[in-house]
Amino acid sequence: MSQSSSSSSSSSHPSSSPSAETAHTFQVDLRGLVDLLSHHLYSSPRVYLRELLQNAVDAITARQAAEPGCAAAITVRTGDTLSVTDTGIGLSEADVHRFLATIGRSSKRTADGRFDGAGLDAARGEFIGQFGIGLLACFVVADEITVLSRRADDPAAPAVEWRGHSDGRYTLRTLPASAAPEPGTTVTLIPRADNAEWTRPDQVVALARHYGALLRHDVTVVGPRGETTRVNDTPPWERSHASPLARREAMTAYCRGLFDFTPLDTIELDLPAAGLRGVAYVLPTAVSPAQRAGHRVHLKGMLLTDQAPELLPDWAFFVRCVVDTTSLRPTASREALYEDGTLAAVRDALATRIRDWLTGLAASDPALLHRFIDTHHLAVKALARYDDELLRIVLPWLPFETTDGNVTLEEFARGHATILVSRSVEEFRQVAPIAAAAGLGVVNGGYTYDRDLVHRLPELRPGTAVTDLDPATVTAHLDAVEPAAELRAAAFLAIARETIGAHDCDVVLRDFQPVTAPALLLDNREARHERTRSTLSAESDGLWADILGSLRSETPRAQLVLNHLNPLVRQALTVTERGLAVTTTEALYGQALLLSRRPLKAGESALLNRAFIGLLTHAMHHNGTAAPDAATDSAPGKEL
The missing domain is CATH 3.30.230.80 (Ribosomal Protein S5; domain 2)
Structure with missing residues (x-):
């Protein structure tokens, strides 16, 4: 790492010349650089141990390239200080000046980005670190770093001790070879108090295991009392x-x-x-x-x-x-x-x-395939959309929601020559009970990928017809009522059409199964879009209202189909009092909305509340019970 001050050199031009230039080198604020690393480059101070392990592994890799079969071990010692010792290639005095004292310079590559190191060609592709900033990560948790090292390829070389500080200062001295009896390097940190949690013995063991669990060299952590923990193993x-x-x-x-x-x-x-x-x-x-x-x-x-x-x-x-x-x-x-x-x-x-x-x-x-599809059928459907071979294999296993229940397409196609596919979950739920009673085969295409897969069925099962569901198809399977019955219900239907027409919906009377369904709301995407346009147009003014008005389409409106076979509907058709007829119509419309299971708009929720209160009030008056007076009900001493 460079010191915070730097020297400058003069150019070849005289300083008195107007065109004279002076060359300077960049200055590095080490504290600012460490702050940049800790807050922006690295996600956590814990990476310091990863960088130390990385340097140790690369040093061993370099030594093994030149000395196959050499010792390969990394030892981490914890206590008042933290040290990492490796049996790697080691550093000479020149190496320390070149690499430890220069930010961005890595012993694994040269200035033009190529890997460096005499005799290490075989190891170049095996190095983990290549950026030359790893040791700086240690200043995130320490203010002082000491590196004691001795080269493995020169037995007579002295040991070197480099001591760096977070303010950019460093010292270097040579020591007798006895100061480092074995070749290799030991990096020692003096933990800083504000980040001491990252150098606790238990934390060091956890971090060493987290980062180095699959390292190929033995990695051992030695605790303050001499206890050892092996942190890596063969995968x-x-x-x-x-x-x-x-x-x-x-x-x-x-x-x-x-x-x-x-x-x-x-x-x-x-x-x-x-x-x-x-x-x-x-x-x-x-x-x-x-x-x-x-x-x-x-x-x-x-x-x-x-x-x-x-x-x-x-x-x-x-x-x-x-x-x-x-x-x-x-x-x-x-x-x-x-x-x-x-x-x-x-x-x-x-x-x-x-x-x-x-x-x-x-x-x-x-x-196992059956268990897997039961759990992850959505993933299989996502892949099968683009993979014909996979689709053929898994199609017999994939479940779909249909009018026959949750079954596979293979099973469903055996009972229905033509398969109808809804465009949305809402559309399917609107027609499912009626379609099932009429013998129509409908698949819920509203779920992710389902509609695409159903439309590909004819490719895999020739003779099967697949088409999108049209509400008119369902309407065609509903029987018209007798003219006399339609005439008797004319007064009620007129009020109902006026009431529900405000919601862009028509009212028709039909006979259909099941008898238990009083009403069916037949809707489609185009009708919903038209209702949305109409609502926005009514709520807007000026130019925006004119634009929305110009977009009006002749799309058929939604239909509230009243089931003439249902006893409740038959009784409702006899209502002659206008107020009760309006409330009854809104109640039937509200129930049909709820059966469609789509989210209700604010106006639709208000309609449901209004219909419920209206029917309740009518029932109470019909039984001779007066509606409660709000003032009396809130009088002191009145219990609810």
Whole structure:
């Protein structure tokens, strides 16, 4: 890291010349840079330990490239100070000046971005850190850092001690080789009081396990009383197992320990071309498609992030992955994946692997496929929309809401030569009881992906006709009443049409099943749009009202169909008193609205309340009970 002051050099032009230039170097405010790292680049001060582990791993990697079979261990000691010791390549005095005292300079690359280091060609692609700012992260939790190091490739070289401070000062001295008996490096931090929580022994163990659980070198944490804790282990996908069943059990146990759930199934992931291995766990419970799982991504064993939704496509929200890779690029903060062509290719390859697992279940484990679809049918439908092969495989298993209940399309198509598809849940619920009684086959197409999938059925099942539901189709299956009955009800129907006409709705009288349904509200999207336009036009004035008025269409209005077979409706048709006829009509309309299960507007809610109060008042007067007087009811001493 550079000191806060910097030198300047003169240009070749004389200073007295009007065109004279003076070259300067940038000055670095180290405290400001540390604040930038801690508050903007890194998500938490805890990354300091990740950076120390990363440097230690890279130092060991460099030594192993030049000295295969050398010792490979990392030891973290906690107490009043915190230190990390590695058996890596070590640093010389020149290395310290070049790398530790220069911000942004990494021993893994040269100034033009290429990796540096004599004899380390084989290791260049294996380094984890490449940005040259890792050690600065330690100043987030400490005001002083000491680095004691000795080169492994020069037994006679002295040890060097570098001591840096958060204000930009540093000192360097050489020590006898005995000061560092073994080659390698020890970094020691003196924790700062305001961030001491991150260097507590128990916190250090948790952080070391969090970041380094899959590192390939032994990582041990030594406590203040000398107790040791091994924090890393070989991942289950790299262990040899006695049988496939034992391997699956090991994968499942790893999931329970890491994510605290037992997966529905495990999918091994192995992409040699991308240097990626790991496992995808199928979630045992349904989740929202908008709730994308956070996947754990390790880079050469070091945890990069445990929140990487970009690793898989959106439709794969039913799995949670743990992977270790050598090819994916991290961002500068090393807490997210860099979006590039490699990540896109890995995402596509992982998607293919998950899709192959799903299609293979139909042949290998139908019972598991059934459980999976019961839990994650929405994800399967999302994928099947664009995958003909998958759609053919899973179609017999996918459930749909229909007038015959929740059944598969295969089963539903066997009973209906023509399948009608509603455009919305509201539309389906309006007509479902009547359509079922009339023998019409209607599928609820209002749910995500369902309408698209139903329309693809003829491709997979020739001879099946699929068409969108038209309310007129339902109306055609309703029987007209006898002319004499229509004539007797003319007075009531006239009042009803006047009353409901205010809501852009017609009133008709028909005979239909089931008898228990007093009224049916037949509506469609065009009619709803016209009502919305009419309402906005009435509430507007000036130019906006004129514009909305010009958009008026001749779309058929919604229909309130009264069931002449229903006893309640037959009795209502005999009402001659206008006030009671209006209230009765509003009550029937309100009930039909409720049966459609769509959200009520403010005016419709007011209509329901008005109809209820009107019927209640009429019933009380009919029984000879006077309506309560508000003033009397609120008199002192009056109990409710």
